[in-house]
Amino acid sequence: MHLTLEFGGGLELLCESVKIHNVNVDLPKGADKLSMRDLLAWVRTNLIKERPEMFMKGESVRPGVLVLVNDCDWELSGQLDTTLEEKDLVVFISTLHGG
Amino acid sequence: MEADSKPKKSGARLCCVCNQNRAALKRPKTLEQICRECFYAVFEEEIHQVILENQLFKPGDRIAIGASGGKDSTVLAYVLSELNRRHNYGLDLFLLSVDEGITGYRDDSLETVKRNELQYGLPLKIVSYKDLYGWTMDEIVKMIGLKNNCTFCGVFRRQALDRGAALLKVDKVATGHNADDIAETVLLNILRGDIARLSRCTSIITGEDGPIPRCKPFKYTYEKEIVMYAYFKKLDYFSTECIYSPNAYRGFAREFIKDLERIRPRAILDIIKSEMVQSLCLAGGAESRFTKAWHWSYSRPKQ
Numbered sequence: 001m002h003l004t005l006e007f008g009g010g011l012e013l014l015c016e017s018v019k020i021h022n023v024n025v026d027l028p029k030g031a032d033k034l035s036m037r038d039l040l041a042w043v044r045t046n047l048i049k050e051r052p053e054m055f056m057k058g059e060s061v062r063p064g065v066l067v068l069v070n071d072c073d074w075e076l077s078g079q080l081d082t083t084l085e086e087k088d089l090v091v092f093i094s095t096l097h098g099g
Numbered sequence: 100m101e102a103d104s105k106p107k108k109s110g111a112r113l114c115c116v117c118n119q120n121r122a123a124l125k126r127p128k129t130l131e132q133i134c135r136e137c138f139y140a141v142f143e144e145e146i147h148q149v150i151l152e153n154q155l156f157k158p159g160d161r162i163a164i165g166a167s168g169g170k171d172s173t174v175l176a177y178v179l180s181e182l183n184r185r186h187n188y189g190l191d192l193f194l195l196s197v198d199e200g201i202t203g204y205r206d207d208s209l210e211t212v213k214r215n216e217l218q219y220g221l222p223l224k225i226v227s228y229k230d231l232y233g234w235t236m237d238e239i240v241k242m243i244g245l246k247n248n249c250t251f252c253g254v255f256r257r258q259a260l261d262r263g264a265a266l267l268k269v270d271k272v273a274t275g276h277n278a279d280d281i282a283e284t285v286l287l288n289i290l291r292g293d294i295a296r297l298s299r300c301t302s303i304i305t306g307e308d309g310p311i312p313r314c315k316p317f318k319y320t321y322e323k324e325i326v327m328y329a330y331f332k333k334l335d336y337f338s339t340e341c342i343y344s345p346n347a348y349r350g351f352a353r354e355f356i357k358d359l360e361r362i363r364p365r366a367i368l369d370i371i372k373s374e375m376v377q378s379l380c381l382a383g384g385a386e387s388r389f390t391k392a393w394h395w396s397y398s399r400p401k402q
Binding site for chain 1: 112121122123124125132167169170208279322323325326327330331338339340341344353354357358360361
């Protein structure tokens with residue numbers, strides 16, 4: 001599945017300072033849908049090059065990291081259970097820095 | 100408004116305020132699902148109400164906005180500018196920036212403030228530790244090592260803000276401290292047993308007995324909403340953690356507050372408004388009164 005991922009608020013530093021990633025994510029074996037839970041695991045393995053604890057805690061994002069799917073707060077679509085579709089835009093923004 | 104976006108997914112939620120547009124975020128304060136336009140309106144209106152109810156400004160005031168180039172101060176500059184125009188506060192607004200001399204952090208964020216100066220049309224003044232004290236923070240850390248850096252820097256910064264404010268001849272300094280910050284500070288002071296600081300830290304106006312009073316218009320504003328506002332409005336801000344901050348104790352308080360927010364978002368406001376903290380503020384922080392207030396609030400029947 002082709003997706004566009006954006007990292008902001010300092011998270012780009014964990015992905016070699018690249019803010020926008022156009023990726024092709026394989027669906028998990030035997031699944032017909034891709035969930036945010038699956039995507040996060042994929043991101044941690046494939047995109048996060050350092051300090052994964054800054055991005056994730058357990059199977060979700062670290063508290064303080066906002067997630068938007070197609071410019072909508074993922075809290076509206078079920079957070080980890082949000083299902084993704086082809087060409088979706090997922091944005092991760094960290095709020096954990098000075099103001 | 101959302102006509103050019105992707106077709107609605109099944110089950111797309113509508114804004115609970117206008118019932119027309121697709122909801123874009125869930126407000127942590129109220130758990131409401133709200134669209135962008137309604138969010139802008141309620142965000143700005145709530146801050147306007149905080150300003151009015153707490154009488155933060157009066158017409159003719161010269162106000163310096165403590166501007167670091169970060170998310171809070173950028174949004175504060177934008178919103179104050181906007182509200183000043185919309186509601187005729189009659190304020191003269193300035194951006195005031197402190198250069199601590201932290202390479203790779205402050206020098207980059209100052210570029211952002213310089214852009215903000217142009218974007219918002221607010222005059223900018225930068226004061227530096229080097230000019231005021233003869234030392235940059237980098238030089239200080241070289242001398243003292245990596246412990247207690249934030250403690251020193253905080254003290255120097257406050258004084259630098261006072262100096263800058265005096266140079267600008269302003270009546271008040273407004274800073275972007277948000278609800279999350281203040282909740283963190285409350286927790287930090289409890290964990291350290293710093294009663295004196297605890298009694299002062301939730302006030303929306305401070306330093307009225309000093310050279311230049313300060314206020315925190317974002318006292319009841321959630322950090323998440325500030326970031327979402329900046330994101331949707333595409334506001335330009337700088338976002339990297341100060342290189343010396345990982346060693347600060349505040350990190351523990353922040354982690355705890357963020358975990359708490361995930362379980363019950365309302366907790367952040369509850370901490371700031373908690374009766375125990377309020378009674379401490381009134382009590383002025385004397386140790387015996389603290390003990391009394393603590394016992395009093397714990398012995399009340401649960402509601």
